[in-house]
Amino acid sequence: MRRRVRFKGMKITPKTLEKELIDKARRLADDPSLLMPECQKPCKKCNFDKLLDKMEKMSRFKGDPDRLISLAGWGDQLVRAYAATISLAAAGQIPYLAVMKLPVGDVSYAVRGKVEKEKLIGVQYFDDPDLRLLAFWDIARRDDLHLYSSTNKFSCSSEGPSAPAEYVEEMLDSAPYKIGNECTCGHPASTTKLTITWKSTGKTISVCRDCLTDENLLHHLSSGIAARDPTDDFEVGVEYSLECRSDCQGCPVEEDFRMSAALKERYASGQIGDRALADGFVEERTSDLRRSNRTILVVGQDCYGSEIDSFLSRIRGTDAEKKALRGLLETKDVAIVSGSDQAGKILADLWTGHSRALLEQVASKVVVDSILKQQPNLAPSQLILEAARLESAKGIHSSLPTYSKLGEVGRYADRMARIYKTEGRAAVARAIEKERQLDHRMRAVSYAFLTLAGEADAKSWQFSKEEKDFGTYLSQFAIRLAEGEGDEYNEALEVLVMASGSIEEIVRAK
Numbered sequence: 001m002r003r004r005v006r007f008k009g010m011k012i013t014p015k016t017l018e019k020e021l022i023d024k025a026r027r028l029a030d031d032p033s034l035l036m037p038e039c040q041k042p043c044k045k046c047n048f049d050k051l052l053d054k055m056e057k058m059s060r061f062k063g064d065p066d067r068l069i070s071l072a073g074w075g076d077q078l079v080r081a082y083a084a085t086i087s088l089a090a091a092g093q094i095p096y097l098a099v100m101k102l103p104v105g106d107v108s109y110a111v112r113g114k115v116e117k118e119k120l121i122g123v124q125y126f127d128d129p130d131l132r133l134l135a136f137w138d139i140a141r142r143d144d145l146h147l148y149s150s151t152n153k154f155s156c157s158s159e160g161p162s163a164p165a166e167y168v169e170e171m172l173d174s175a176p177y178k179i180g181n182e183c184t185c186g187h188p189a190s191t192t193k194l195t196i197t198w199k200s201t202g203k204t205i206s207v208c209r210d211c212l213t214d215e216n217l218l219h220h221l222s223s224g225i226a227a228r229d230p231t232d233d234f235e236v237g238v239e240y241s242l243e244c245r246s247d248c249q250g251c252p253v254e255e256d257f258r259m260s261a262a263l264k265e266r267y268a269s270g271q272i273g274d275r276a277l278a279d280g281f282v283e284e285r286t287s288d289l290r291r292s293n294r295t296i297l298v299v300g301q302d303c304y305g306s307e308i309d310s311f312l313s314r315i316r317g318t319d320a321e322k323k324a325l326r327g328l329l330e331t332k333d334v335a336i337v338s339g340s341d342q343a344g345k346i347l348a349d350l351w352t353g354h355s356r357a358l359l360e361q362v363a364s365k366v367v368v369d370s371i372l373k374q375q376p377n378l379a380p381s382q383l384i385l386e387a388a389r390l391e392s393a394k395g396i397h398s399s400l401p402t403y404s405k406l407g408e409v410g411r412y413a414d415r416m417a418r419i420y421k422t423e424g425r426a427a428v429a430r431a432i433e434k435e436r437q438l439d440h441r442m443r444a445v446s447y448a449f450l451t452l453a454g455e456a457d458a459k460s461w462q463f464s465k466e467e468k469d470f471g472t473y474l475s476q477f478a479i480r481l482a483e484g485e486g487d488e489y490n491e492a493l494e495v496l497v498m499a500s501g502s503i504e505e506i507v508r509a510k
């Protein structure tokens with residue numbers, strides 16, 4: 001919006017406003033051409049000459065308010081508004097001001113004669129580039145004109161859009177972005193851009209995605225134009241350049257793509273702003289590419305065709321995430337088009353429709369079933385990690401013997417060894433910390449596993465000297481147990497129990 005100091009800057013008292021309106025009425029009374037647009041060429045379609053003629057005749061009665069008010073009662077609405085307005089100058093006072101609510105704020109104006117209020121406001125504020133258009137909208141529509149209203153020029157074109165330099169300059173200067181021909185913000189040249197081609201001026205304005213806001217540049221540029229369609233001189237586009245880095249045949253990213261009429265319409269009607277338009281376009285482009293039923297891998301603005309390795313090396317994520325992606329891509333034709341290089345984000349995009357297939361790349365059906373049942377609310381990436389972890393734990397458990405009977409030491413050692421194998425050292429330390437042992441023998445055994453977990457030094461103050469000495473001795477058996485599988489594991493467990501001095505039975509399950 002062009003800044004209108006009168007409404008935003010100072011407080012206007014009714015007295016100063018009255019004086020201002022009368023002052024302007026006086027100028028109009030002397031020179032009605034102040035109100036009228038200037039025709040760019042001799043116009044055939046507009047009748048501004050004729051209207052001006054009538055106003056000039058009327059201005060002869062500028063000292064006669066009653067005559068003017070009666071003249072404001074018939075004929076062309078614009079001429080009537082002129083008569084009504086210059087009658088204010090003749091009367092020298094305005095006892096009452098009406099108010100109209102407009103998007104720019106409340107506007108006060110004087111009611112005289114039987115005249116449309118838009119016409120009265122437009123005429124009484126003839127020097128305001130936005131408000132004066134109120135008087136000309138219907139004329140522009142009726143006569144199919146393009147009227148350009150800027151601070152220093154009010155211009156009429158009857159042969160289609162033809163923006164005068166003054167208008168263009170003012171609109172670009174007051175635009176919500178610094179506009180040269182290119183966005184000079186320093187954002188990378190490759191980023192997505194909003195482009196508006198102003199056809200009659202031969203200019204293309206381009207603003208990068210990172211600079212765009214909720215403003216609507218098209219609306220701004222056309223806000224001073226009265227016409228059947230003030231935006232008909234502009235071609236709105238979004239530049240979203242994708243580059244093929246592979247040798248894919250007939251790469252779809254290089255095909256032409258046009259934004260949907262619906263998106264264009266939402267923007268042109270002002271329902272959405274510049275950034276939403278750019279993002280909406282990228283979204284349309286992206287979902288169009290995703291619909292192609294061939295493997296196409298696009299990250300950011302780079303297409304890797306069907307080259308899974310190059311694609312995965314561009315992605316950031318854990319081994320499990322990449323394994324899931326690779327497995328899916330090797331078994332199904334999937335189009336991945338992602339603005340992000342984060343595996344988690346890509347998995348989330350693929351989740352609907354591919355969740356099970358992705359999980360089954362890292363875990364068996366049984367594990368996938370149980371995980372989906374027990375933790376359905378985890379994020380896709382976390383589910384993948386959890387599935388991979390459970391699967392490897394499952395593999396470990398099946399390599400270990402199971403027991404139908406264990407004593408206190410045996411049960412404890414077996415549990416710690418399994419935690420170590422499936423979840424690692426830190427988990428062992430946590431498990432030990434959680435259940436402090438009271439009995440000396442058990443305290444020594446737990447010290448042995450603390451040694452395995454690498455936490456013995458840090459926690460040594462919790463143990464007596466005897467417990468530590470005994471635990472250190474037992475730690476060699478704990479380590480053997482933690483590293484064993486099958487029969488070796490069983491043996492290590494028996495040795496550990498025996499070395500602890502506990503007399504307890506160890507019975508393997510059949």
Ligand SMILES: [Zn+2]
Binds near residue numbers: 038039043046157158
């Ligand atoms: Zn004209």
Ligand SMILES: [Zn+2]
Binds near residue numbers: 183185207208210211
């Ligand atoms: Zn920029």
Ligand SMILES: [Zn+2]
Binds near residue numbers: 244246251253304305
């Ligand atoms: Zn390609």
